[in-house]
Amino acid sequence: MALTGSGQVMTSILQTRAFGLIAAMTTVTIWAGFMLITRFAVQSDFTVEELLLLRLLPGAIVMMPWMWKLGVLPPQIAWPRAALLMFGASAVFPYVVSKGLAFAPASDGGALAPGMLPFWAALAAYAMAGEVPGPRRRFGLAMILLGALMVSLWPILKGGGDGAWRGHLMFLSGSGLWAIYSVVFRQSGLTPMHGLVIGLFWGTLTAVPVLVLSGNVSFAGVSWADLWIMLIIQSFIIGILAMVLFSYAVRLLGAAQSSAFGALTPLMALMGGVVFLGETVSALKIFGVILVAVGVFLASGILRKTGSRRA
Numbered sequence: 001m002a003l004t005g006s007g008q009v010m011t012s013i014l015q016t017r018a019f020g021l022i023a024a025m026t027t028v029t030i031w032a033g034f035m036l037i038t039r040f041a042v043q044s045d046f047t048v049e050e051l052l053l054l055r056l057l058p059g060a061i062v063m064m065p066w067m068w069k070l071g072v073l074p075p076q077i078a079w080p081r082a083a084l085l086m087f088g089a090s091a092v093f094p095y096v097v098s099k100g101l102a103f104a105p106a107s108d109g110g111a112l113a114p115g116m117l118p119f120w121a122a123l124a125a126y127a128m129a130g131e132v133p134g135p136r137r138r139f140g141l142a143m144i145l146l147g148a149l150m151v152s153l154w155p156i157l158k159g160g161g162d163g164a165w166r167g168h169l170m171f172l173s174g175s176g177l178w179a180i181y182s183v184v185f186r187q188s189g190l191t192p193m194h195g196l197v198i199g200l201f202w203g204t205l206t207a208v209p210v211l212v213l214s215g216n217v218s219f220a221g222v223s224w225a226d227l228w229i230m231l232i233i234q235s236f237i238i239g240i241l242a243m244v245l246f247s248y249a250v251r252l253l254g255a256a257q258s259s260a261f262g263a264l265t266p267l268m269a270l271m272g273g274v275v276f277l278g279e280t281v282s283a284l285k286i287f288g289v290i291l292v293a294v295g296v297f298l299a300s301g302i303l304r305k306t307g308s309r310r311a
Helices: 001-040 048-062 065-068 079-100 108-114 119-127 135-157 162-190 192-213 224-253 255-277 281-301
Strands: none
Touching: 001 048, 001 079, 001 108, 001 119, 001 224, 001 255, 048 079, 048 162, 048 224, 065 224, 079 162, 079 192, 108 135, 108 162, 108 255, 108 281, 119 135, 119 162, 119 255, 119 281, 135 162, 135 281, 192 224, 224 255, 255 281
8 A cells, every 4th residue: 555655756756747848848939930030030020029028918918917906116225126027027027038039040049048048147147146166067157258259259259240240239228137137036035927917017018019110010011910920939839838838847857957958049040040040150159059058957046055055
């Protein structure tokens, strides 16, 4: 009887871990897909403003019951931090990164946007909360920085004139702003779902009128089929599902293991850019992306020893 009970417990643990692994893997696949799909869209018939509108408005409509239940006012904190929670993750950061994809390949974006996030997050945590990463994490952060320099700085130094540097700056800016947001969000005590609905409400309320008035939202030349496909992908899959799945993975696997899966995003964006978008990558860029991926894995803290406070 005891053996049967132990077997059931073990099966339950394995199932829980399996669900967590599936959620984490699906999340990073969506993150990489965001880079590829957005790059493809802005090179075809969509504008960045149109993509952001499709990301915000349908999701806000669907999430109205949760907005009513959880509330849309941020906690009582200083207004710059409240503004980050209200507008940052929903409108500003996706716009900056998407705009970068209009200038630079998705293979670059994977390394410089989600790839650089642990580096910026460590700096933000140190500046805003006094957190100091341990030696192993510092080594991982150094690898991320070195890999990012190979992807972005080296082509500029050798005289590349294709204008991709503008996209690189936007990737780095968007990643840095998201890192600050992540520290503010963690300190706010909000749940992921509450943070999502606050951002969707205020981002939609303020950004949608600006997007419409910009003159860049007409969907001219876009078929109804493409419009509906992009709406589903941008709003429900990228905007909502990825957030829910990542929160689910963190709950089942823990923050370190879930974050370690982020190491796959630069690699998947690189391979997807080559296979699906026909992007050309140099050996140096491949090496730089690999460095970023390994650095993300080390910086996640997954190799932290049990009981160790710094790793």
